[in-house]
Amino acid sequence: MTTVHDVARRAGVSIATVSRVFGRPDAVAEATRHRVLAAAGELGYAPNTSARALVRGRTGYLGLLVHDLANPFYATIAKAAQLEARHRGLALFCADYGDRPDEELTLAKEMARHVDGLLLYPSQPADDALRAATAGLGPAVLIDSPVEGVPHVVMSTAEGVDQAVAHLAALGHRGLVYLDAAPTSMFTSIDRRRNIETSCARTGIELTVLGPFSPGFESGVRAADLVIGEGSTAVVAFSDQMALGVVRRLTERGVRVGADVSVVGVDDIWIAAQVTPALTTVRMPCAEAGAAATRLLADAVDHPGGTPASRVVLPTELIVRSSTGPVPHGGTR
Amino acid sequence: MTTVHDVARRAGVSIATVSRVFGRPDAVAEATRHRVLAAAGELGYAPNTSARALVRGRTGYLGLLVHDLANPFYATIAKAAQLEARHRGLALFCADYGDRPDEELTLAKEMARHVDGLLLYPSQPADDALRAATAGLGPAVLIDSPVEGVPHVVMSTAEGVDQAVAHLAALGHRGLVYLDAAPTSMFTSIDRRRNIETSCARTGIELTVLGPFSPGFESGVRAADLVIGEGSTAVVAFSDQMALGVVRRLTERGVRVGADVSVVGVDDIWIAAQVTPALTTVRMPCAEAGAAATRLLADAVDHPGGTPASRVVLPTELIVRSSTGPVPHGGTR
DNA sequence: CACGCAGCTGTAAGCGTTTACAGTAAACGG
DNA sequence: CCGTTTACTGTAAACGCTTACAGCTGCGTG
Numbered sequence: 001m002t003t004v005h006d007v008a009r010r011a012g013v014s015i016a017t018v019s020r021v022f023g024r025p026d027a028v029a030e031a032t033r034h035r036v037l038a039a040a041g042e043l044g045y046a047p048n049t050s051a052r053a054l055v056r057g058r059t060g061y062l063g064l065l066v067h068d069l070a071n072p073f074y075a076t077i078a079k080a081a082q083l084e085a086r087h088r089g090l091a092l093f094c095a096d097y098g099d100r101p102d103e104e105l106t107l108a109k110e111m112a113r114h115v116d117g118l119l120l121y122p123s124q125p126a127d128d129a130l131r132a133a134t135a136g137l138g139p140a141v142l143i144d145s146p147v148e149g150v151p152h153v154v155m156s157t158a159e160g161v162d163q164a165v166a167h168l169a170a171l172g173h174r175g176l177v178y179l180d181a182a183p184t185s186m187f188t189s190i191d192r193r194r195n196i197e198t199s200c201a202r203t204g205i206e207l208t209v210l211g212p213f214s215p216g217f218e219s220g221v222r223a224a225d226l227v228i229g230e231g232s233t234a235v236v237a238f239s240d241q242m243a244l245g246v247v248r249r250l251t252e253r254g255v256r257v258g259a260d261v262s263v264v265g266v267d268d269i270w271i272a273a274q275v276t277p278a279l280t281t282v283r284m285p286c287a288e289a290g291a292a293a294t295r296l297l298a299d300a301v302d303h304p305g306g307t308p309a310s311r312v313v314l315p316t317e318l319i320v321r322s323s324t325g326p327v328p329h330g331g332t333r
Numbered sequence: 334m335t336t337v338h339d340v341a342r343r344a345g346v347s348i349a350t351v352s353r354v355f356g357r358p359d360a361v362a363e364a365t366r367h368r369v370l371a372a373a374g375e376l377g378y379a380p381n382t383s384a385r386a387l388v389r390g391r392t393g394y395l396g397l398l399v400h401d402l403a404n405p406f407y408a409t410i411a412k413a414a415q416l417e418a419r420h421r422g423l424a425l426f427c428a429d430y431g432d433r434p435d436e437e438l439t440l441a442k443e444m445a446r447h448v449d450g451l452l453l454y455p456s457q458p459a460d461d462a463l464r465a466a467t468a469g470l471g472p473a474v475l476i477d478s479p480v481e482g483v484p485h486v487v488m489s490t491a492e493g494v495d496q497a498v499a500h501l502a503a504l505g506h507r508g509l510v511y512l513d514a515a516p517t518s519m520f521t522s523i524d525r526r527r528n529i530e531t532s533c534a535r536t537g538i539e540l541t542v543l544g545p546f547s548p549g550f551e552s553g554v555r556a557a558d559l560v561i562g563e564g565s566t567a568v569v570a571f572s573d574q575m576a577l578g579v580v581r582r583l584t585e586r587g588v589r590v591g592a593d594v595s596v597v598g599v600d601d602i603w604i605a606a607q608v609t610p611a612l613t614t615v616r617m618p619c620a621e622a623g624a625a626a627t628r629l630l631a632d633a634v635d636h637p638g639g640t641p642a643s644r645v646v647l648p649t650e651l652i653v654r655s656s657t658g659p660v661p662h663g664g665t666r
Numbered sequence: 667c668a669c670g671c672a673g674c675t676g677t678a679a680g681c682g683t684t685t686a687c688a689g690t691a692a693a694c695g696g
Numbered sequence: 697c698c699g700t701t702t703a704c705t706g707t708a709a710a711c712g713c714t715t716a717c718a719g720c721t722g723c724g725t726g
Contacts, residue, residue, distance in 0.1 A: 003682055014706045019684055029704060044469070049447050050392060051682035053383035055711045061447075069412035072405060079402040082428055091447055093394075094427040095415055114382050114394075114424055136377070217607050248609065271604050274550050276581065336712055347676045352714055362674060384712035388681045 002045045011039035022047050062092050062297060063111040065104065066121040069096040072269060073286055074121065077143065080290030081119055088298050090116075097123065105133055112137035117297045119143065119290075125185040139300040141293050144187045146311070151300060153292045153312035154187065157266065158195050160282030160316030164236060164264050165199035167280070167318060172327035173205065173234040173262065179223050179246070180211035181238035192238060192266065208232065213242065220245020228253065233261055233327050240265035240272045240281055247275065247323060262324035278321035285314045335378045344372035355380050395425050395630060396444040397452040398437065402429040405602060406619055407454065410476065413623030414452055421631050423449075430456065438466055445470040450630045452476065452623075458518040472633040474626050477520045479644070484633060486625045486645035487520065490599065491528045493615030493649030497569060497597045498532035500613070500651060505660035506538065506567040506595065512556050512579070513544035514571035525571060525599065541565065546575065553578020561586065566594055566660050573598035573605045573614055580608065580656060595657035611654035618647045 004015040011018065013036060020028050021036040028036070039045075053059045062085050066074040078094050085092040093115060097104045101123035112118055117139035122130055131147050134140040142152035168176055178196050181189055193209065200207040210226055213219035220242035227235050227246065237243035243265030247257050255261050258277045265272060268283035292312045299306060337348040344351065346369060353361050354369040361369070372378075386392045395418050399407040411427050418425040426444060430437045434456035445451055450472035455463055464480050467473040475485035501509055511529050514522055526542065533540040543559055546552035553575035560568050560579065570576035576598030580590050588594050591610045598605060601616035625645045632639060 001682090004684095005682085015683085016685080016706060016708095017704090019682095020705090023684070027704080032704080046446055048387070048682050050383050050386035051711090052684075053711095054381070054387050054682080054713085055684045057711080059383060069415060070405060070409045072403060072408070075405070075408040075411075076403045078408075078427065079429060082402060083431075086428065091426050091444070092428075093424050094411065095419065095425075096412060098416075111424070113379055217603075244604075244607065248607065252609070270550075271577075274577065274581065275608075276585070334712090337714095338712085348713080349676060349678095349715075350674090352712095353675090356714070360674080365674080381712050384681090385714075386681095387683085387712085388714045390681080 001048070002043045003048070004045075006043055007036060007039045007045050010043060011036045019047075058301075059114065059116055060090055061115040062090050062117050062119060062294065062301075063108075063115040064092055064094050064119040065108055065111060066094075066096050067101075067123055068098055069094060073267065073284070076286035077121065077290035077293075080287040081294045084291040084294035085298070088294075090298060092294075108133070108137060116301045117141070119293050119297055121145070123186070125187065125190075139297060139304075141297045141300065143289055143293050144191075146187065149309050151296050151307075151310045153289050153296065153314060154191070155284050155286070155289050155314045155316060156195075157192050157282055157284075157316050160266070160318050161192065161195040161236070162199045163318035164280075164282060165196065165203050165205055167320060167324065168234045168236075168262060168264070169203045169205055171262065171325060174327070175206035175208065175232055176200070176234035176236055177208045177210055177227050177230055177232045179213060179220070179227075179235065179237040179242055180209055181215035181219070181242065182212040184212050189238070196236060211238075213238075215239050215242060217241045217245040217248075220247075221249040224249030224253070227261070228255065234264070234324075235261065236264045236266075238266060240267040240269045240279060243279055243281070243323075244271070244275065247277070247279070258322050258325040260328055262327075264318075264324060268319055273321065277323045280321045280324040281319050282316050283319050284316060288314050334381070335376045336381070337378075339376055340369060340372045340378050343376060344369045352380075391634075392447065392449055393423055394448040395423050395450050395452060395627065395634075396441075396448040397425055397427050398441055398444060399427075399429050399454040400434075400456055401431055402427060406600065406617070409619035410454065410623035410626075413620040414627045417624040417627035418631070421627075423631060425627075441466070441470060449634045450474070452626050452630055454478070456519070458520065458523075472630060472637075474630045474633065476622055476626050477524075479520065482642050484629050484640075484643045486622050486629065486647060487524070488617050488619070488622050488647045488649060489528075490525050490615055490617075490649050493599070493651050494525065494528040494569070495532045496651035497613070497615060498529065498536050498538055500653060500657065501567045501569075501595060501597070502536045502538055504595065504658060507660070508539035508541065508565055509533070509567040509569055510541045510543055510560050510563055510565045512546060512553070512560075512568065512570040512575055513542055514548035514552070514575065515545040517545050522571070529569060544571075546571075548572050548575060550574045550578040550581075553580075554582040557582030557586070560594070561588065567597070567657075568594065569597045569599075571599060573600040573602045573612060576612055576614070576656075577604070577608065580610070580612070591656050591658040593661055595660075597651075597657060601652055606654065610656045613654045613657040614652050615649050616652050617649060621647050 004018040007018045008015045018036055021033050064081050082092045121143045122145045144154050146154050224246045243263050246263050250257050257263055265279050265281040268281045272279040272281050337351045340351045341348045351369055354366050397414050415425045454476045455478045477487050479487050557579045576596050579596050583590050590596055598612050598614040601614045605612040605614050
């Protein structure tokens with residue numbers, strides 16, 4: 001491994017000068033800088049990151065902790081966060097707590113030791129415990145977990161869900177079934193349920209909430225029969241996966257999706273656009289969330305005494321496709 | 334920040350003892366160890382990672398570089414790698430080069446500065462350039478890129494594809510169309526194409542290769558019409574996404590998938606099991622690959638003079654579902 | 667009883683950087 | 697021509713940790 005000393009010797013300067021060339025290049029004369037750079041190039045020198053981190057008190061690393069890295073929802077957040085971090089000269093650790101949400105805090109603590117700041121997508125509801133927990137870990141920004149006093153970015157389904165309800169109302173639907181998902185204490189669940197409640201109330205649509213179900217395809221399949229039982233003409237599911245399950249079962253039972261019953265999902269996963277009928281859905285801006293959170297965190301790391309707790313709310317949007325259509329003639333619920 | 338000095342003072346020992354308690358605990362007397370641990374606990378002390386890395390010459394970090402972190406295929410590898418790394422007390426950096434494969438090497442170099450070893454899923458074909466490139470970066474293990482002299486793990490479709498061809502042959506199919514994907518120089522492309530060629534040759538199935546297409550749903554849609562044009566009774570697609578596209582278009586055109594035409598995919602993405610008809614496919618062991626590669630790398634890092642270039646070949650397996658069926662009566666191609 | 671040895675602990679020398687401070691030389695104004 | 701500034705560079709002290717080495721104690725052994 002080549003060090004500042006090697007480069008210094010080769011370039012005929014002191015180690016301080018070498019260091020400066022890589023730290024604040026304009027603090028050294030142009031001729032010297034070139035000599036040092038040349039020497040460094042020949043030797044293949046690059047500053048040792050550990051040593052630099054030690055003296056600077058900054059690692060240049062950020063950590064991201066989510067529920068499941070293999071899930072496209074979180075993976076998209078991770079990808080965007082990673083990209084944004086790189087643009088700022090930072091690197092990103094990724095980890096997920098998977099099926100052991102109790103390990104979340106342990107993992108966060110462990111991660112905090114290695115990084116300048118943490119990006120957290122908490123599994124638990126936003127509350128005081130979380131605030132307290134993040135307190136000792138250095139800068140942290142929360143995703144989809146609006147905790148007062150901690151910077152966070154949330155993807156609000158307010159707009160998207162409102163558009164969905166308006167869309168259904170315009171199509172003549174008088175009532176709809178919402179398929180809720182567990183755990184109901186998570187922000188995503190609360191947010192979607194609350195928004196659909198207010199939207200329905202405002203629009204005068206009769207709302208029936210079913211569930212909570214576990215959020216997956218199978219639950220949608222199961223829920224579909226309940227929907228038929230309810231005699232409803234419209235369904236809004238917690239997620240696209242659930243919606244896809246609903247569509248599948250409805251079709252199986254001879255119900256024409258988009259004609260007899262309208263189905264709306266949330267997330268806009270890629271397959272939603274490809275199935276027949278293509279799924280009407282509320283798009284979640286995962287990439288934007290990942291990038292925004294990283295930006296917030298990087299700023300918090302750079303200015304320890306900056307704005308105490310910024311908050312970014314990312315809007316959502318309804319994507320209308322073919323799984324929704326005018327209410328059938330005979331049956332208004 | 335609390336340091337060894339704080340703990341040492343509080344516990345009434347020297348900093349060396351504190352360090353030893355966290356480094357090799359059995360080298361210090363039990364009573365002393367307890368005292369130090371207590372003091373450390375009260376002070377909330379944990380060894381500074383940068384300082385430790387500096388003196389040890391090891392960061393305890395691994396890096397993973399893939400094409401696209403948001404793609405479930407790579408995301409699954411990343412998740413497994415991350416988990417395996419954690420089990421070994423290591424942490425994992427994740428990055429992707431996305432649509433700029435030319436940046437791959439730059440990124441790898443940059444990453445190499447921060448980590449003890451690299452996990453690479455190269456975008457380029459396995460060749461000398463790659464071997465040379467990885468040479469200076471410290472330990473590296475390649476995924477799906479069998480380069481002689483560099484440790485690697487590959488997911489071989491040999492078994493899975495062979496099973497698929499045998500499966501189709503048993504169903505009475507006399508010929509099949511393979512839908513190839515670009516870039517054809519990548520190991521995954523080469524491997525799948527070569528394996529299907531040998532399997533068909535061995536089984537006496539007539540093979541028609543179409544493509545290369547870009548590997549996506551849309552390509553499958555496009556390819557479906559070509560397949561109908563060929564009059565073939567069976568299709569094997571490069572990926573599930575393509576296969577799903579084929580299924581979609583075939584269905585649209587009134588061709589009954591699993592009856593008139595059999596379709597086989599590769600990957601076994603989650604939706605493959607959920608669509609109707611459920612997709613027969615070759616499962617790729619992404620998680621196993623990620624874990625195995627991490628294991629190899631961790632070993633290489635631990636024993637710099639160990640086995641020079643280990644090689645792990647992970648087998649694949651055909652999952653039979655409903656998109657394949659007996660050849661239709663009238664038409665044997 | 668002297669000696670060796672094992673078990674434990676402390677001292678101090680780094681690991682490769684950054685950076686405050688001091689020093690030098692040239693340039694400049696009076 | 698001298699004092700002062702400016703521009704640059706070097707010296708040396710950290711940063712927090714690990715670890716070779718030495719020292720000390722108490723034990724068993726010849």
